[in-house]
Amino acid sequence: MKKQLLILLILLCPFLLVARQNVSIIPQPVSLEVHSGSFIIDENTSIQFNATQDELKEAADFFAAAVRTISAYDLPYQLKKAKTIELKLEEIESIGKEGYLLDVTPQNIRLRANDKAGIIYGMQSLLQLLPVIRTNAVLEIPCLSVTDYPRFQWRGMHLDVSRHFFGPEVVKEYIDLMASYKLNTFHWHLVDDQGWRIEIKKYPKLTDVGAWRVDQNHLEWSDRPQAKPGEEPTYGGYYTQEQIKEIIDYAAERNITIVPEIEMPGHVASAIASYPELSCTQKTQLPLTGGDYSNMSSNYCAGNEEVYHFLEDVLSEVIDLFPSTYIHIGGDEVNKGPWKECERCQARMKEEKLKDENELQSYFITRMEKFIISKGRKMIGWDEILEGGLAPEATVMSWRGEAGGIEAAKMKHDVVMTPGNPCYFDHYQAGPEGEPVAIGGFNTLKKVYAYEPIPEELTAEEAHFALGAQANVWTEYITTAEHLEYMVLPRMVALAEVVWTPKENKDWDSFNVRLQNQFRAYEQKGLHYCPGNYTVNIKPKSENGKLKVELSTEILNGEVYYTLDGSEPTLQSEKYTTPIEINSSVVLKASTVLYGKVKGYKPAEQNFVMHQAIGRAVEYTNPVSPYYQADGPNTLTDGVRGTEAVGKFWHGFSDKSLIATIDLGETKTIQSIALGCLQKYRDWIFLPESVTFEVSTDGKSFAEIESLKNPVDINAPVALHDFKTEFAAQKVRYIRVTAKNNVCPPGHNGAGKTAWIFADEIVVN
Ligand code: ACM
Ligand code: ZN
Numbered sequence: 031m032k033k034q035l036l037i038l039l040i041l042l043c044p045f046l047l048v049a050r051q052n053v054s055i056i057p058q059p060v061s062l063e064v065h066s067g068s069f070i071i072d073e074n075t076s077i078q079f080n081a082t083q084d085e086l087k088e089a090a091d092f093f094a095a096a097v098r099t100i101s102a103y104d105l106p107y108q109l110k111k112a113k114t115i116e117l118k119l120e121e122i123e124s125i126g127k128e129g130y131l132l133d134v135t136p137q138n139i140r141l142r143a144n145d146k147a148g149i150i151y152g153m154q155s156l157l158q159l160l161p162v163i164r165t166n167a168v169l170e171i172p173c174l175s176v177t178d179y180p181r182f183q184w185r186g187m188h189l190d191v192s193r194h195f196f197g198p199e200v201v202k203e204y205i206d207l208m209a210s211y212k213l214n215t216f217h218w219h220l221v222d223d224q225g226w227r228i229e230i231k232k233y234p235k236l237t238d239v240g241a242w243r244v245d246q247n248h249l250e251w252s253d254r255p256q257a258k259p260g261e262e263p264t265y266g267g268y269y270t271q272e273q274i275k276e277i278i279d280y281a282a283e284r285n286i287t288i289v290p291e292i293e294m295p296g297h298v299a300s301a302i303a304s305y306p307e308l309s310c311t312q313k314t315q316l317p318l319t320g321g322d323y324s325n326m327s328s329n330y331c332a333g334n335e336e337v338y339h340f341l342e343d344v345l346s347e348v349i350d351l352f353p354s355t356y357i358h359i360g361g362d363e364v365n366k367g368p369w370k371e372c373e374r375c376q377a378r379m380k381e382e383k384l385k386d387e388n389e390l391q392s393y394f395i396t397r398m399e400k401f402i403i404s405k406g407r408k409m410i411g412w413d414e415i416l417e418g419g420l421a422p423e424a425t426v427m428s429w430r431g432e433a434g435g436i437e438a439a440k441m442k443h444d445v446v447m448t449p450g451n452p453c454y455f456d457h458y459q460a461g462p463e464g465e466p467v468a469i470g471g472f473n474t475l476k477k478v479y480a481y482e483p484i485p486e487e488l489t490a491e492e493a494h495f496a497l498g499a500q501a502n503v504w505t506e507y508i509t510t511a512e513h514l515e516y517m518v519l520p521r522m523v524a525l526a527e528v529v530w531t532p533k534e535n536k537d538w539d540s541f542n543v544r545l546q547n548q549f550r551a552y553e554q555k556g557l558h559y560c561p562g563n564y565t566v567n568i569k570p571k572s573e574n575g576k577l578k579v580e581l582s583t584e585i586l587n588g589e590v591y592y593t594l595d596g597s598e599p600t601l602q603s604e605k606y607t608t609p610i611e612i613n614s615s616v617v618l619k620a621s622t623v624l625y626g627k628v629k630g631y632k633p634a635e636q637n638f639v640m641h642q643a644i645g646r647a648v649e650y651t652n653p654v655s656p657y658y659q660a661d662g663p664n665t666l667t668d669g670v671r672g673t674e675a676v677g678k679f680w681h682g683f684s685d686k687s688l689i690a691t692i693d694l695g696e697t698k699t700i701q702s703i704a705l706g707c708l709q710k711y712r713d714w715i716f717l718p719e720s721v722t723f724e725v726s727t728d729g730k731s732f733a734e735i736e737s738l739k740n741p742v743d744i745n746a747p748v749a750l751h752d753f754k755t756e757f758a759a760q761k762v763r764y765i766r767v768t769a770k771n772n773v774c775p776p777g778h779n780g781a782g783k784t785a786w787i788f789a790d791e792i793v794v795n
Contacts, residue, residue, distance in 0.1 A: 054544040055155050056523055057212060057530035058537075059178035067136045069113065071103055071160075071169035076111035079118065085146035086117050092283060093153045100161050101169055115139040117149055128214070128285070129179025132156070134171055147285040151178070151212050158210070162551040182483065184446050185529040186215035186289075186500030187522060189514075192222030192300070193251075193505040195241075195267040200511045202280055207518065209284035211526035216281055216288045217358060217500060220269075223299035223328050224318045227268045228290070232343050233305065240300035242266035243317040250467065251506040252712055252779065254320025263317060274351055282353075289410070290352050293360030294341060295394050299328040308337050310372035321506070321779065329364060332394045333374030342401050349405045356425065357402050361395055362412035388418030396421040410446070413438070429453075429502070431657075432485045439488055439495040447485075448500040451677075452477040453525070455517050456504040460563040462675075464631025466516065468507050470676060470713065474563040476584040479524040479538055501525050512558045519552060519559035520545055542586040564630030566590050566620035570638075570661070570670045571609070572645065577638065577669050578609040583622040585629065592620040599633055601626065612669070615639045637671035642700055643692050643765070643794040644669050651689035658682030658788070665790060666690060671706060672790030674748060676713055680788040688718070688769040688787050694794070697727060697763045702795045703735070704754035705767050708788040711747045711778065716785035718769035721753035725762040732766050744775045752793070767792055 053064045077094065079086035087107075093115070094105045105115070115138065122144055125131060130143040130152035141152040155178070159171050187208050189196070196204075205216060220228045226240035244257040245265035257263065269277070281288050302309045303317045309327035318326070330337045349357065366387035369375040375390060384390050392415070399409040399421040410425040413434025420426070425444040428435025435445040447453070450471065457471030483499035501522065508514050527541060552559045562585045569580040581590045590606035591599040599621040606620070619633040648666045660679045661668060672679040681688075703725075709717045717740045724732035736755040743749075753769075769787050774780035 053159065053172050053174060054547045055158050055176075056541070056544050056548065057527040058535050058540065058544070059155065059176045060532055060535065061175075061177045063175045065135075065173040065175070067173045069134050069136055069139055069171045069173065071097060071101070071105070071113075071115075071171070073103065074112040075103065076106045076109045076114055078108060078114045078116045081108060083119060086119065086149065088283065089117060089146055089149040089153065092150060093156075096153070096157055097160075097169070100164050102166070103169070113137055116141065118142045119144065119146075119149070125177065125179045127179075127183070128212075130155075130176070132174070132176040132178070134173045134175075136173060139171070147214070148179075150209075150285050152176075154210055154212060158547075161554075163554045180212065180214075180530045181532055182496075182498030182529045184215050184498030184500065185213045185526065186217050186446065186448070186498065187213055187518070187525075188217035188219055188291075188448070188500055188502040190219040190222065190503060190505045191227050192219060192225040194509050195225060195227060195265075196505075196511065196514065197267065198269065198273050198277055200514065201277055203511065204514070204518075205277070205281050205284060205286055207522060209286055211523055212530050213522070213526055214285055214287060215498075215500065216286050217291060217502075218288050219291045219293075219504075221291065221293040221300065221360070222297050223323075224320070225266055225268075226300040226304065228274065228292075228348070229268055229270045230344050230347050231271070232347065233340070235304040236301060236344075237268040238304070240304040240317060241268040243319050246319045247509055249320065251469075252321040254322060256322050256324070256326070257316040257319050259316070261316075266317075271347075271351055278352060287354050288352060289354050289356045289358050290348055291358035291360055292341075292344060292348055293362075294398065295330045295332055295337075295361075295391065296328055296364035297360055297362065298330060299323075299326060301330070302327045305340070308334070308340060310368045310375060323779065324781075327368060329366075329368055330394075331372060331374055332369055332390050333372060333376070333378035338397060341398060345398070345401060346405070349402075349407060355408050356410045357407050358410045358427070359395065359398055359402075359415075360412060361391070361415040362429070364391055364414065366391065384418075386418070390418070391415075392418035392421070395424070399424055425497070427500070432487075435496065436485050436487045439492045442492075442495060444495050444497050446497050446500055447483045448502055452481050453499065453501045454504070455501045455521050456507065459517075459521060459560050460565060461631070465560075466507070466513055468517075469504065472675060472677065473521070474565075474584060475521055475524050475560075476538060476563070478521045479527065479536075479541060481525075481528050482533070483528065498529050499525065515552075515558040516560055519557060520548060521560075523548060539586075542584075546586065562586075564588075564622045566592075566622055566634040568618065568620060568634055568636045570612075570636070570668065572664075572668060577612045577644075579612060579618065579636075579638075580609045581606045581620050585622050585624055588622045588624050588629070590620055591623050591628070592618060594618055600628065612638045613640070636673065638669050639671060639791060639793055640669060641793045641795050642698055643667045643694060643792055646692050646694055648792070649691045649693075651691070652683065652686035655682040655684050655786075660790070666792045667692065668791075670791070672708060672750075672788065674708070674710075674750065676708070676710060676715070676788070680708060680790045682715075683769075683771065683787040683789070685771070685784050687771060688767070688789055690767045690789075690792060691729075692765045692767075692792060692794070693729065694763050694765070697761050699759050699761050700725075700765075700794055701759045702754060702756045702793075703765060703767065704752040704791075704793040705769060705789060706750065706752050706791045706793070707769070708790070709742065709746060709749040709751070710788070711745065714774060714778075714780050714783075714786050715788045716744060716772040716774065717742050717749060717751055718753070718787050719772045720770050722768040723755045724766040724768075725760065726764040726766070727762060729764045732764070740772065744772065745777075754793075765792070765794060 130148035242263035426438035
C-alpha cells in the first residue's frame with residue numbers, strides 16, 4: 031500500500047467513526063447504512079413530487095414547515111434546483127404500510143413509500159439528523175441509506191385529561207413528541223370520575239357541570255375532601271368539538287390516529303354529577319375533587335334504558351367527530367356493589383337471565399359494542415371486559431399484567447398490551463426519592479426498553495392478535511405540562527423502539543448512546559425530562575445455597591460504588607466489579623458514580639439477614655396474591671428484607687390470613703422468631719391485627735409460643751415493623767406463623783374493608 035494512501039485512511043478513520051456516531055435515529059431503523067459525505071439543505075434545494083398527489087403535497091408542507099422553523103430556508107416545490115428532495119409513492123412490497131426507503135447522496139434525497147405515513151416517517155428520520163432549534167448554519171444531512179418499517183401496527187400513548195385537564199396546546203405538543211418517534215395511536219382518555227372533557231351538544235351539562243370541580247390541587251390526590259355545597263368549582267376545562275376536530279387533523283397530518291375513550295359503565299362520577307338520573311341511586315352529587323369516593327355513585331345504572339339511549343347519543347357525536355376505527359369504552363374497575371343493591375339492575379339481570387353482576391357488565395358492554403359496530407367501527411376496552419363474557423368482536427387492552435391479553439388472544443381477539451409494569455408512565459422512573467410525587471410503582475427506562483409485547487405464552491399464530499403496545503399516563507399526580515414532559519421523556523422514546531424496531535435490532539447500550547442526542551434536543555427546546563435512573567439496581571440471587579448480589583446502573587458510562595457497613599458510598603468505597611457474596615447480616619448501600627461524581631438523591635439500600643430458616647421452603651395455607659409474588663415461593667426465607675417499595679420482596683395477602691409453615695429440615699435450637707411486615711396506609715396495606723407463633727417437632731401437633739397484637743398506630747402512613755417473639759431456647763423442626771388481616775380504619779377510603787398484609791422475612795434465630 032502506498033504510504034500516502036495509508037496516511038489518508040488513518041486520517042479518514044476517525045472522521046468516518048464520527049460520521050457514523052452522529053447518525054442517531056430513534057427508533058432504530060430496520061437497516062441503516064451510513065456513507066461518506068452529506069446533503070446540504072440551502073437555497074439551492076427544492077422538493078420534488080408528483081403534484082397531482084395531494085398526500086405528497088401535505089407531506090412536503092410538513093417537511094418545509096419544519097425546515098422553516100430551524101432555518102432561513104423556505105424550500106420551493108418542483109423548481110429545478112441543483113439539489114432535490116424527491117418524494118415518491120410507489121408499490122414497494124418489502125416495506126409494507128408505514129414503511130419507507132430513504133437514500134441520501136450529496137446531490138439528492140430520495141424518499142419512497144407505499145403511503146403518506148411512510149413518507150412522513152422518512153421525514154421524521156431526517157428531522158432527527160437536523161438541529162432542533164433555529165440556526166444560521168447550512169443544514170447538513172449525512173449520506174445514508176435506510177430501509178425501515180414498523181414491527182407493530184399499534185404504537186400507542188395514552189393521556190388522561192380527566193384527572194387533570196391539559197389544554198389543546200399541550201395535547202398538540204404530546205402529539206408532536208409521539209410523531210417524532212413514529213408512535214401512531216393517541217389514546218385520549220376523555221372521561222373519568224373527576225372530569226368530563228369532551229363537549230357533547232345534546233348533553234351540555236356534561237361539560238357545564240361535569241368538567242369543573244372545586245380546586246384542591248394543593249392537596250395530594252387521596253387527601254382531597256369531597257366538595258361541599260356552595261364551594262366554587264373553578265378547576266377544570268373541556269375541549270369543544272371544534273377544538274377536537276382541529277386536534278384530530280393535527281394528529282392525522284403526523285400519521286397519528288386518535289382513539290377516544292368514553293368510559294363506561296364505571297369511572298363516570300362526572301357524568302352522574304351532571305345527570306344524576308343515570309346512576310342507580312339517582313341521588314345528586316357534586317363533581318369529585320380527588321380520590322374520596324365515599325357516599326357517591328361512579329357507575330351508570332345498567333338496568334335503566336335511559337342510560338343506553340344517553341350513551342348511544344354520546345357515542346354518535348363521538349363517532350361523528352373521530353374517524354378512528356376504534357372507539358374505547360373503558361370498562362375497567364367497575365364497583366359492582368351498587369348494581370347488587372339496585373332494583374332496576376336486578377330486574378334486568380332476571381329479564382336477561384344473567385347469573386351475576388359480571389354478566390350484567392358483559393351485557394352492558396356487548397350492547398354498546400353492537401351499537402359501535404352498527405356505526406362501522408370497532409370497540410376496544412380494558413381487560414375487565416373479559417369478566418362475565420367478552421363481547422363478540424371486542425379488542426382487549428391488557429393492563430392488569432399480561433393475563434387479560436393472553437386470554438383474549440387465545441380466544442382469537444385482538445389485543446393491545448399495556449401492562450402496568452412497565453407500561454404505566456405515571457409510575458416513578460428514577461426514585462422515588464428526588465422525584466416528583468407519583469402514584470407509586472417503579473418503571474425505569476431500562477425496564478420499558480426491555481419490554482417484549484408478545485407474551486411467551488402465545489403461539490406464533492396467537493401472537494398475530496397482539497396489535498402492539500402502549501404506555502398509559504394517568505394524571506392524578508400530574509398537574510402541569512412540565513411534569514407531564516418529565517413523566518414521558520424519555521420513557522416514550524424507549525417504548526417507540528419497543529414497538530417499531532425489529533426485536534433483533536434492539537440494543538440497550540446503543541439506545542442509551544443514541545438517547546444522548548435526544549437529551550441535548552430537549553435541553554435546546556426547553557423540554558423537561560428525566561436524565562436517568564441513578565438508583566442502583568440491587569438484584570439478590572441465590573445460587574447453590576449461597577446468596578450473591580448483582581449491582582447495576584442504567585446510566586451510560588456509570589459505575590457503581592458500595593458499602594456493607596451502612597455508611598454512604600463515596601469514591602473511596604468499594605467499586606463494584608463482580609457479584610458480591612453475602613455471608614452475614616449486612617446493610618448494603620450502593621450509588622451510581624458518573625465521571626467521578628456520586629449521583630442521585632440517595633443510595634440504593636438493601637438489608638440482608640442471616641438466620642436459621644434461610645433457604646427453607648415455606649408452605650402457605652392461603653395462597654399469596656398473584657400480584658405480589660416478589661422473588662417466588664421462598665421470599666420469606668431468602669435473607670432479603672422487604673423495603674418501603676411495595677412491589678419488591680413482599681408477599682401480599684388480600685383477604686385471607688397469612689399462614690406460613692416452615693420445615694427447618696432438621697431439629698434446631700432456636701430462641702426467637704420474627705415476622706417483618708409493612709404498612710402503607712394509602713395502598714390499603716396495614717400491619718396485621720395480630721401475629722401468632724407456633725412450633726412443632728413433628729409437623730403435626732403445634733404448640734403456641736406467643737400471639738402478638740399490632741402495637742403500631744393504624745393511622746401511620748408508612749411503617750416497617752417486626753413482630754418478634756423471644757423465648758427460652760427450644761428444639762424445634764417446624765414453625766408456623768399466622769398473621770390476621772387488619773381492617774381499614776375509619777376515615778380511610780376502604781374503611782371497614784379487609785386490609786392487605788405485606789410480609790417479608792420470617793427471621794428465625
Ligand atoms: C386502569 O388503569 N384503570 C385501566
Ligand atoms: Zn341500577
